[in-house]
Amino acid sequence: MGQLTHDALYYAGDDEFVAGLVPFLRDGLARGEAAAAAVTRPHIDLLREALGGDAGAVWFVDRDEWYQRPTGTIAGWRRVLADANSRGHSYVRIVGEVGFGPSDRHPTWIRYESAVNRVFAQAPAWIVCPYDTRRLPPSVLADARRTHPVVADPRRRPSDRYLPPEVLLRSVPEPMPRVTGPPVLELRLMLDDTVTSARHTVDNAVATGGWLGPGRLDDLLLALTEVAGNSVRYGAGRRQLRLWAPGWGVVCEVADEGPGPANPLVGYCPPEDLPERGQGLWIAQQVCDRLSIEHRDGVTRVRFTIRSREPSL
Numbered sequence: 001m002g003q004l005t006h007d008a009l010y011y012a013g014d015d016e017f018v019a020g021l022v023p024f025l026r027d028g029l030a031r032g033e034a035a036a037a038a039v040t041r042p043h044i045d046l047l048r049e050a051l052g053g054d055a056g057a058v059w060f061v062d063r064d065e066w067y068q069r070p071t072g073t074i075a076g077w078r079r080v081l082a083d084a085n086s087r088g089h090s091y092v093r094i095v096g097e098v099g100f101g102p103s104d105r106h107p108t109w110i111r112y113e114s115a116v117n118r119v120f121a122q123a124p125a126w127i128v129c130p131y132d133t134r135r136l137p138p139s140v141l142a143d144a145r146r147t148h149p150v151v152a153d154p155r156r157r158p159s160d161r162y163l164p165p166e167v168l169l170r171s172v173p174e175p176m177p178r179v180t181g182p183p184v185l186e187l188r189l190m191l192d193d194t195v196t197s198a199r200h201t202v203d204n205a206v207a208t209g210g211w212l213g214p215g216r217l218d219d220l221l222l223a224l225t226e227v228a229g230n231s232v233r234y235g236a237g238r239r240q241l242r243l244w245a246p247g248w249g250v251v252c253e254v255a256d257e258g259p260g261p262a263n264p265l266v267g268y269c270p271p272e273d274l275p276e277r278g279q280g281l282w283i284a285q286q287v288c289d290r291l292s293i294e295h296r297d298g299v300t301r302v303r304f305t306i307r308s309r310e311p312s313l
Contacts, residue, residue, distance in 0.1 A: 005126040006117055007156065008148035010141070012133045014046055020152065021095055022050045024128055028093035029057050034084035037095035038066040039130070047095075067099040070112035071268060071285035074119055078270070081123055094127040100140055107172050108290075110140070113147035114168040115268040128152075143172075169264035174292040177251055177305045185209055185245035190238070191254070195228040198241050202252075211245045212308055219287035220250055220306045226280035227302050231256045235300065249289070249307035260293055260300035267291065 011017045025035050025047070036059040037047060044062070048055040059080070067073055077094070084092045100109045113129065120127075131144050145151055145161040146168055163171075187205060189198045199221055206212055212220060224241075231239050237257025244251045261267075267281035284304060285291055291304040 004117065004120045004123050005150065006120075006148050007126075007128045007150045007152055008144040008159075009128050009130045010133050010144075010151070010153040011130055016154070017043065017130060017132075018046055018050045020154070021047065021128065021130065024126075025051065025058060025093060025095070026054055028091070028126070029054055031091070032089070033091040033093055034080075034087065034089035035059070035093045036061070036080050037097075038063045039095055039097040040064070043097060043130075063097045063099050067109070069285070069289065070108060070115070071282070073112065074116070074268065075270075075286065077120070081120075081125060090124060092123075092125045094125055096127050096129050098129060100136065103137070104175055106137075106140055107175055110143045110147060110172055111169055111174060112268075113144070114163070114165045114172075115265060117147070117149065118165045118265055119269055119273070166264060173294065176292045176294055176301070176303050177290045179244045179246055179251050185211070185243070187241070187243040189241045189243075191228055191232060191241055193232060195225060195232060198228060199225060202241075202243060205243075206245065206250060209245055211247075211250055212306060216249070216306055216308060220252065223284040223288050223291075223304055223306065224252055224254075226284045227252075227254045227304065230254075230280045231258070231302070234258060249305060251303065251305050253301055253303040255299055255301045257298055258300050260295040267293075 009020045011020055025037070028035050035057060037044070038061045039047065040063055044060045047058070048060070051058065066076060081092055098109050098113060100106050116127065129144070129148065131141055133141060145159045146163045148159055149162050150156060151159045185205060187201065189201060191198055202224060203217070203221055206217055206220065228241060231254050235256030235258035239254070239256040242253045261281070267285050269282065271279035271282055288304040289307045291302065294301045
């Protein structure tokens with residue numbers, strides 16, 4: 001087993017991007033390490049050109065396809081690490097250019113950057129995350145110092161603002177998915193001890209309305225079963241399910257009067273890494289487009305979305 005190294009690299013312009021990352025990748029290749037880069041398409045071209053003959057030894061992927069759902073990205077990196085190990089590499093160097101997207105998605109990916117430190121804590125990997133100081137908002141640039149133990153700006157040094165994931169994840173909540181537009185369907189159900197009745201009702205309603213294809217309907221029912229099952233097993237008081245079909249897919253919410261998960265990393269870590277009550281939310285995260293947990297005014301709400309299209313990764 002190894003130990004993760006996780007850097008934020010601040011850069012302004014193509015020259016600084018190449019100067020910061022090409023030596024990093026080349027040094028790893030010279031040591032016999034595996035190398036991967038999830039960056040924008042223009043940056044793939046830049047790195048390929050600068051690396052020359054070494055580019056063929058680096059696995060490249062378009063970051064806009066790679067960074068769509070945090071748990072999907074985490075599962076993807078786990079596959080990269082497993083593949084490198086199967087090919088005889090004992091260490092992996094990764095360039096991960098996170099796609100933060102619109103402002104309402106910034107907390108999602110800030111949380112991801114933090115969770116990586118715990119999920120891959122024992123991984124034999126060095127991840128460098130480039131941050132474009134010309135284009136990213138100041139808040140995202142500042143949070144990189146809280147989510148990365150090491151920063152390069154341009155000198156590489158420990159971050160004096162780094163926060164452990166257990167602290168940061170509690171201070172940066174995942175935004176609740178919004179229900180936009182008038183819903184063509186809205187259901188309110190009380191959950192029983194088996195969740196069977198709610199699942200049957202949702203299955204019939206969504207299938208009849210045609211808002212999701214068969215594959216996505218299966219994803220909805222799987223997520224509903226796991227989230228509602230958690231509420232029945234670990235929640236308290238009144239347990240209620242609400243579902244909306246706003247036209248582009250389905251939004252589902254399960255609420256109860258319990259305290260919610262005690263560990264903020266639940267849902268990010270695979271069950272084998274976090275066995276205590278972590279399996280249901282991890283499974284749900286794999287099929288949902290978005291999922292958020294909120295505890296407020298004595299009520300815990302888990303709200304998730306399933307869009308009509310298939311998710312990537």
